[in-house]
Amino acid sequence: MAEGIWTEKYRPVSFLEVVGQEEIVKRVKALTNSMNIPHMLFAGPAGTGKSTLAFIVVRDLYGENWRENYLELNASDERGIQIVREKVKNFARTKSLGEVPFKVIFLDEADALTPEAQQALRRTMENYSSTCRFILSCNYSSKIIDPIQSRCAIFRFKLLEKKDVEKIINKIAENEKLNVKTEAINVLYEGCEGDCRKCINLLQATASVSPLISAELVSTILSSAKPKDIKIVLDYALAGEFESSREKLLDIMLKESISGQDVIKAIQKEIWALPVEPTIKVKLTEKTGEAEFRIVEGSDPFIQLQALLASFVLAGLGKE
Amino acid sequence: MPWAEKHRPKLFSELKGQEEAIRKIVDFTKNFNSEKSKKALLLHGAPGVGKTTLAYVLANELNFEIFELNASDFRSREKLNEILRPAIEQQSFSKKSKIILIDEVDGISAYNDFGGLPELIYLIKNTNYPIIITANQIWDRKFNDLRTNSEMVKMKDVDYKTIKSLLIDILRKEGKFIDEKTLTEIAVKSRGDIRAAINDIQTESGVKSEEKIPIAERNKETDIFNSLKVVFKGNPKNETLEVFDSVNMELDEIMLWIEKNIPSEYKGEELARAFDLLSRADVFKGRIYKQQYWRFLLYENIFLSYGISASKNPRRVQGNGFTTYKRPDRILKIWMNNKRTEKQKSIAKKYAKYTHIGEKRAMRDFPVIKVILKNPEAQKEIKLNEEEIEYLMK
Numbered sequence: 001m002a003e004g005i006w007t008e009k010y011r012p013v014s015f016l017e018v019v020g021q022e023e024i025v026k027r028v029k030a031l032t033n034s035m036n037i038p039h040m041l042f043a044g045p046a047g048t049g050k051s052t053l054a055f056i057v058v059r060d061l062y063g064e065n066w067r068e069n070y071l072e073l074n075a076s077d078e079r080g081i082q083i084v085r086e087k088v089k090n091f092a093r094t095k096s097l098g099e100v101p102f103k104v105i106f107l108d109e110a111d112a113l114t115p116e117a118q119q120a121l122r123r124t125m126e127n128y129s130s131t132c133r134f135i136l137s138c139n140y141s142s143k144i145i146d147p148i149q150s151r152c153a154i155f156r157f158k159l160l161e162k163k164d165v166e167k168i169i170n171k172i173a174e175n176e177k178l179n180v181k182t183e184a185i186n187v188l189y190e191g192c193e194g195d196c197r198k199c200i201n202l203l204q205a206t207a208s209v210s211p212l213i214s215a216e217l218v219s220t221i222l223s224s225a226k227p228k229d230i231k232i233v234l235d236y237a238l239a240g241e242f243e244s245s246r247e248k249l250l251d252i253m254l255k256e257s258i259s260g261q262d263v264i265k266a267i268q269k270e271i272w273a274l275p276v277e278p279t280i281k282v283k284l285t286e287k288t289g290e291a292e293f294r295i296v297e298g299s300d301p302f303i304q305l306q307a308l309l310a311s312f313v314l315a316g317l318g319k320e
Numbered sequence: 321m322p323w324a325e326k327h328r329p330k331l332f333s334e335l336k337g338q339e340e341a342i343r344k345i346v347d348f349t350k351n352f353n354s355e356k357s358k359k360a361l362l363l364h365g366a367p368g369v370g371k372t373t374l375a376y377v378l379a380n381e382l383n384f385e386i387f388e389l390n391a392s393d394f395r396s397r398e399k400l401n402e403i404l405r406p407a408i409e410q411q412s413f414s415k416k417s418k419i420i421l422i423d424e425v426d427g428i429s430a431y432n433d434f435g436g437l438p439e440l441i442y443l444i445k446n447t448n449y450p451i452i453i454t455a456n457q458i459w460d461r462k463f464n465d466l467r468t469n470s471e472m473v474k475m476k477d478v479d480y481k482t483i484k485s486l487l488i489d490i491l492r493k494e495g496k497f498i499d500e501k502t503l504t505e506i507a508v509k510s511r512g513d514i515r516a517a518i519n520d521i522q523t524e525s526g527v528k529s530e531e532k533i534p535i536a537e538r539n540k541e542t543d544i545f546n547s548l549k550v551v552f553k554g555n556p557k558n559e560t561l562e563v564f565d566s567v568n569m570e571l572d573e574i575m576l577w578i579e580k581n582i583p584s585e586y587k588g589e590e591l592a593r594a595f596d597l598l599s600r601a602d603v604f605k606g607r608i609y610k611q612q613y614w615r616f617l618l619y620e621n622i623f624l625s626y627g628i629s630a631s632k633n634p635r636r637v638q639g640n641g642f643t644t645y646k647r648p649d650r651i652l653k654i655w656m657n658n659k660r661t662e663k664q665k666s667i668a669k670k671y672a673k674y675t676h677i678g679e680k681r682a683m684r685d686f687p688v689i690k691v692i693l694k695n696p697e698a699q700k701e702i703k704l705n706e707e708e709i710e711y712l713m714k
Contacts, residue, residue: 004698007675051676076678086464109678197677198685205691221691242583242591250650254657257664257683294599298606302650303579307599310592317588 006204007197010172011052013059019196020164021049024155028053031153032060035100039125039134041110041149043141044157047195050137054106057135061100069096074108081117085124092128103132110148111138118145125151159194168196169203178207183215191222230266234274237309238316245309250302260301264292267308280315287311324518327490328373330380335370336482337570344473345378345452349419352450358471360444360451362425364458365475368513371454374475375421378452387449388421394428394436404443422453425466437462444469480507483517485568490518496525544569544577548645551578552585556629563625571620575601576648578624584643586631593631597623663711667693667704674702 003009012018015029031037037057042050051072058070071091078084088105096103113121122145125134134152138144141154160168166185173180180203192199206213206221229252236245253263268288271281291308295301329335332342341363351357363371379386393400428436444451444466451470458467484507491498498506498521506524510517547563554560564574575598582594601623604616668682671689675682682689692698693712704712 004695004701005671005675005692008701046681055676072676074672074678076680077672082459086468108676112678197675198688201685201688201692205688208691208694221688240588246583250653254654254661257661257686262684291599294603298599298602299609300602300605303575303595303602304599306579307592307595310595314589314592 006172006176007200010168010175010200011055012049013056015056015060018049018053018056019167020160021053021157024157025053028057028155029060032057035061037061037104037133039129039152040136041141041144041152041154042135042137042157043139043144043154045139045159045195047192047197047199048157048160049196050157051106051108054104054135054137058104058106061104062098065098069098069100069103071103071105072108073105076109076112081113081120084113084117085120088124088128088132092132095131102130104135105132106135106137108137109139110136111140111143115145118148122147122151160196160199161194162189165189165192165194165196165199168199172200172203173213176207176211178203178211178213180213181215184213184218187215187218187222191218230263230270231273233309234267234270234312237312238274238276240313240316242309242313245312246306249305249309253302260295260305261292263301263305264288264295264308276315284311284315322519323490323494323522324515327493327518329370329377332377332381335374335377336486337476337478338370338374341374341473341475344471345374346382348471348473349378349382349384349450358469359447360453360470362458362466362470362472363452363454363475364456364472366477366512367456368510368515368517369475369478370514371475372421372423375419375452375454379419384417384419386419386421388423390423390427394439397439400439418449420447420449420451422451425453425455425463426457426460437466441465441469477512478514479512479570480504480510481568481570483507483510483512483514486514487517487521491521491525494525496521498524543567544574545645547574548577548581549643551625551629552581552632552643554629556626560626560629561622564621571617571624572605573648575605575624576650577645578628580648580650581643581645582628584646590632590636594628597627597631601627663708667708667712670702670704670708 015025015032018025028040042053044050058066062069071087073084073087075084078087084107091105092103107121110118110121125132125148136144136148136152141149141156165188169180169185169188172178184206188199188202191202202218202221203213206218209217209221229248233245233249233252236242236248249263252258253260268285271284271288274281274284276284287308291304294304294307298304335342345361345363348357348361352359363374365371376386378384389400389403393403422440425440428440440453453466453470455463458472484503487498487503487507502524503521506517506520510520544567547567550560550563564571567574569577579598582598583591586594601620604620604623608614608616608620664686665679665683668686668689669679671693672679672682690712693702693704699709699712
């Protein structure tokens with residue numbers, strides 16, 4: 001039994017235990033009861049219960065024998081579709097044991113696959129459709145090619161609502177003997193942005209400091225986890241210190257292993273707190289959007305970020 | 321003696337553009353026998369790119385003995401046993417450590433009566449010495465098992481500029497001369513096959529041995545410093561477009577030099593303009609990769625040369641001052657950081673597997689995960705080893 005990591009300890013193992021997503025749970029449960037599920041696509045933000053629900057389906061179908069009949073893959077970890085196909089092939093080669101005539105493959109973060117790779121996946125799904133059901137998960141269903149979407153029953157997961165988050169926190173608090181202040185719940189909810197995993201992690205990290213969970217303590221933990229130094233990067237740039245600025249940026253990106261897109265997100269938020277004219281804020285936001293666009297198109301995010309910093313240097317001179 | 325043999329590189333430093341493959345193969349050899357490492361390394365890449373050479377250079381640099389087999393040895397089990405048994409089981413006579421090299425595995429048949437490939441897999445599973453396998457094409461279905469049982473390392477395709485400079489080097493050592501145009505033609509025609517290109521110049525130079533103009537005089541390579549000076553300090557001219565053609569460096573690397581040095585030459589608006597062009601060049605580079613549409617290279621080159629040169633204020637007095645250009649260090653920093661974060665990666669990997677999330681997400685959430693994993697119970701659950709625990713606790 002998992003004890004040390006709360007996201008696992010408190011992961012629901014039956015339909016009954018799931019908090020939120022009521023509609024989806026009802027429909028998926030009905031499908032599972034019929035013992036014949038279609039391929040399914042679980043779309044929605046991180047930490048809203050996609051993997052958990054897939055796991056519950058499997059437990060429900062196979063009971064004790066779920067391990068032999070369930071393969072879990074993460075598309076963003078596997079090096080290329082070849083590897084995915086290889087694993088699927090090996091898994092699907094043998095027939096399932098027991099009364100359910102198929103096995104289940106859960107492919108997490110399927111939107112990490114390129115459209116070409118998804119085409120290959122589609123063929124794999126077809127080849128093994130007699131012996132396997134696929135449950136795909138993704139953040140955005142728009143990134144999944146149409147032929148796959150049309151072969152799946154699509155379920156759209158929503159961010160957790162405040163009442164759901166509250167319910168989860170209270171349950172854990174009771175079990176772990178924590179004293180969670182009402183304001184702390186607010187901070188946890190805002191900090192986790194509807195992401196249940198993030199919420200529980202944040203709660204556990206805070207609880208590892210003290211069982212008395214106050215709003216201040218949660219905020220401290222929360223801010224230590226954010227790339228707050230982005231502000232320093234922008235300050236350097238606005239002061240015309242381009243080289244210090246880009247050096248600091250590289251430093252942050254490497255140390256905290258954050259992607260170019262994450263940096264863009266942080267910069268975009270930071271702009272509103274900068275001591276510059278409103279027109280310049282708009283201009284800088286436009287530049288930031290352009291940089292994000294070029295990161296997607298280009299090959300080297302750091303070059304795009306440097307170009308953006310150069311715009312901030314100009315803004316600092318009052319020229320843009 | 322064929323020049324291709326005579327001038328075969330002996331040192332890592334002589335293998336141009338293969339840093340990644342070198343790093344991987346060295347790591348593989350050094351980590352051999354550690355619990356998680358695979359016992360064979362599958363070195364693949366286009367013909368003549370230097371796969372066998374890399375194996376021999378590795379042996380030379382690390383002072384290993386090489387024991388070479390090729391596909392034809394896998395035609396009969398008796399023959400294979402006869403050759404191999406002493407090699408796998410005994411210490412080598414000279415007490416050097418050993419590498420087993422299986423060259424050109426493409427030639428092994430999957431279906432002959434003897435079953436060469438299963439035999440090879442068996443060999444991999446039972447060897448006491450690192451096995452290096454070379455192959456041109458590894459995506460054939462028959463290599464499925466081989467791929468899962470080996471670590472795969474791809475050798476990069478070699479571009480024609482690199483080949484050309486290699487050829488010039490060899491000609492210089494041989495005291496032979498081939499005119500620039502023919503040389504370029506040979507380099508381009510070789511399509512990355514270094515061996516073929518060297519064979520070509522050996523033939524070519526034999527034909528025209530009466531011409532004896534030393535190559536060194538003809539060699540008008542401007543180095544990167546001079547070309548950066550032309551771009552940054554000179555007025556943009558049509559010749560500026562060709563300034564990087566003669567630099568013995570790939571455009572990707574030139575780009576890093578430009579990136580590093582823009583701030584030492586341009587300030588304010590000039591800086592912003594130059595970086596905007598660098599950024600546009602990178603966008604085209606991305607499009608080339610994604611669409612394999614090589615004509616976009618043209619735009620990349622124009623932005624980097626003329627474009628960056630034209631970013632300076634036209635009314636600015638042209639300083640002819642001397643600037644020491646700095647060597648780009650970003651790639652090195654990334655590499656060093658990767659070394660540093662290896663522990664973090666291995667922890668994140670275990671955590672990710674245990675909690676059913678992607679490794680990348682685990683890396684992103686590491687600041688919070690780190691706090692949670694200070695709990696000994698959690699450490700035990702995801703089976704961290706002592707080193708990883710030490711890393712978390714410090």
